[in-house]
Amino acid sequence: MDFSLSAQQRELTEAATAFARKELNQDLAKRDEAGEFPRDAWRACAKFGVQGLPVPAELGGAGCDVLTTALVMEALGYGCQDNGLLFSLNAQMWSVELPLVIFGTAAQQQAYLPGLVSGDIIGGHAMTEPGTGSDALHLRSRAERHGDHYLLTGAKQYITNAPVADVLLFYAQVADRPGLTGLSAFLVDARAPGVEITGGWDKMGLRTSPMGEIALTDCLVPAENRLGPEGAGMAIFNSSMEWERSCLFASAVGAMRRQLDACVEYANSRQQFGQPIGKFQAVAGKLADMYVRLEAAKLLIYRVAWLKQQGKSAPAEAAAAKLFTSEAWVASSRDAIQAHGAWGYLKEAGIERDLRDAIASTIYSGTSEIQRVILARMLGL
């Protein structure tokens, strides 16, 4: 494993950070307060090429390898303080675009990927239901085959991007096919008859990333909108989660690096008792701990990206990277507030927002508790 950056990767990541600083942080405090999705920033990301990073060039994307994609997402996390926007982008990229790339027919790819990559349409991954969460695969949503269509019925909640989505990847159990053999995924037009989306929930963090509920009532979907064969739902879901755990958290690594840089700068400039506070071991040690967490998280993420690049399954490595990075981000966010003292506690400093956003990372894409369950099982326990 060689994680030294090529000249091209260095150029790309520097450009991504510069782009993010210039175009993605405007009015963030106001948008965060209002819980407003930044559609202009979404379009700017598409123009820069973010949504197309993992999509093959022949399908309109940049066709970047996994590690390069993770490096760019990290660079965006470093330059962009809007963690909600990055979360929404990641949610679409790993759980809508990648399933289309891996499982989609040529017609499905042509129908959706160009729009998702260009920013003209937005995708949502509709899996979680009122009665499911960590027990993700025991769905109540049903799909009944009627000739060349399916009739979909079911309710989903906590769906990222739902209120702004144009297309939903909707998971349902095909009638008469029990258990995992019936779990299937469908591409559903968010404005189709029978689709009702509500949302705009008032969240603690990631407030610029819209989240909502979806209700499908006798929604007629053409059979050609089924992604993969009947029963491919678990494969699609597992694939999405592994990609998400491998790459989404690269943005958190970038955010931790941004926090550490800000803390070092503050610790060198803020004077107490006649010297910079960074000269006090209590403060310096905290920043040293932030550095250790950052480097460890980075290596875990890079290793998973490398494994994925080799085409290897990496469920344990992805779970470990997700678990460690999300909890490290929470710890880093707390340390950043503490290092800045009362100023860090004020909303106008923009430092506390990272903590509110980071806590969500220990819940989405499988809670910390579920990551530990996965790891225990992988250890043979």
Next chain:
Amino acid sequence: METIIKDYISQELVRDPELLPLADEASLLDSGILDSLSLLQLVVFLEERFAITVGDADLLPENFASVNTICAYLRAREPEKQAAHG
């Protein structure tokens, strides 16, 4: 191949002793022997033991329904594996 896979599943993945001994055609999904997590355990084992990579799109119920279907899937991968090493 059947023996290797059956031994692994029997020793590492079967949690209910009443499901043993495992028949080659026994349903691994309906019996609950394979769930979303144990399937991933099995995939990691197969990748290491048989020096293959199992693509995301191959993780379909029909490929992992029984010891027999797993072996059929692995045998179908043989030409691809030989080409990669050839």
